Amino acid sequence: MSAAVVSTIGAMARWEPNAQGRLEQAAMELYAERGFDDTTVAEIATRAGLTERTFFRHYADKREVLFGGGEMLAELLRMTLADAAAPAGPLAAVASALEAVGARIQEFRGRDYSRRRQGVIAANPQLQERELSKLASWADVLAEGLRARGVDEPFASLAGQAGVAAFRVGWARWLDGGDDDLPSAIRASFDELKALSAADVAVAG
Numbered sequence: 398m399s400a401a402v403v404s405t406i407g408a409m410a411r412w413e414p415n416a417q418g419r420l421e422q423a424a425m426e427l428y429a430e431r432g433f434d435d436t437t438v439a440e441i442a443t444r445a446g447l448t449e450r451t452f453f454r455h456y457a458d459k460r461e462v463l464f465g466g467g468e469m470l471a472e473l474l475r476m477t478l479a480d481a482a483a484p485a486g487p488l489a490a491v492a493s494a495l496e497a498v499g500a501r502i503q504e505f506r507g508r509d510y511s512r513r514r515q516g517v518i519a520a521n522p523q524l525q526e527r528e529l530s531k532l533a534s535w536a537d538v539l540a541e542g543l544r545a546r547g548v549d550e551p552f553a554s555l556a557g558q559a560g561v562a563a564f565r566v567g568w569a570r571w572l573d574g575g576d577d578d579l580p581s582a583i584r585a586s587f588d589e590l591k592a593l594s595a596a597d598v599a600v601a602g
Contacts, residue, residue: 416445416447416451416454416455417455419445419446419447420441420442420445420447420451420452420455420456420462421462422445423441423442423444423445424436424441424444424459424462425462425510425513425514425517426444427440427441427444428517429513429516429517432520432521433459433517433520433521433524434521436459437459438452438453438458438459441459441462460524460527463514463517463518463524464527464528464531466505467531470498470501470502470535471534471535471538473494473497473498473501474494474495474497474498474535474538474539474542475494475538475541475542477493477494477497477498478490478491478493478494478538478539478542478543478546479542479545479546481493481494481546487543487546487548487552487553487556488556488559488560488587488590488591490542490543490546491539491543491556491557491559491560492560492563492583492584492587494539494542494560495539495560495561495563495564495583496580496583496584497580498564499564499567499568499571499579499580499582499583500579500580502579503571503578503579503580508571508572508574508579511571511572512572515572532561532564532565533561535557535561535564536554536557536558536560536561537557538557539556539557539560539561540553540554540556540557540558541553543556543557559590560587562590563583563586563587563589563590564583564586566586566589567579567582567583567584567585567586567587568582568583570582570585570586
């Protein structure tokens with residue numbers, strides 16, 4: 398693992414300093430009690446025992462409580478993909494990168510938090526759109542990384558999109574309790590994707 402990846406992981410360990418952790422906890426409580434739209438930044442800060450100024454030192458707006466750390470995860474994707482062994486095929490390299498992201502999410506966020514976060518997003522169409530936009534950006538990062546590894550189009554974009562689809566399936570399985578380990582759930586989704594492709598080849602043959 399490169400020094401850059403280690404540095405990124407170390408930065409993610411600082412996602413929850415005292416003030417930020419208190420703001421996050423307060424926000425999630427209020428989103429669950431009142432709904433996202435009916436919760437204000439002032440209420441989050443008050444619940445956390447902090448000022449609005451402190452809130453804005455950590456987050457640009459109340460949505461960022463749910464999406465903070467996204468840039469670090471995208472960078473982890475980029476670096477892990479770049480570090481994948483040269484013989485790895487496009488889907489194998491993408492799977493490795495997404496499993497690394499899954500491991501960081503599980504370690505620093507956990508399933509309980511992720512379930513609460515997903516519940517808030519599922520109840521708000523604008524947040525759903527933001528989540529889809531984040532995932533689309535991951536697909537772009539993956540495709541860009543594959544092109545840098547010499548993978549031609551349209552294969553780079555297809556692998557990026559397919560990888561994100563597999564991640565979403567594994568993510569849903571993990572949230573539902575079908576697998577205690579998020580990276581393993583993601584890996585299982587990629588295995589199922591490969592099995593599906595093999596089945597199509599067999600039928601075509």
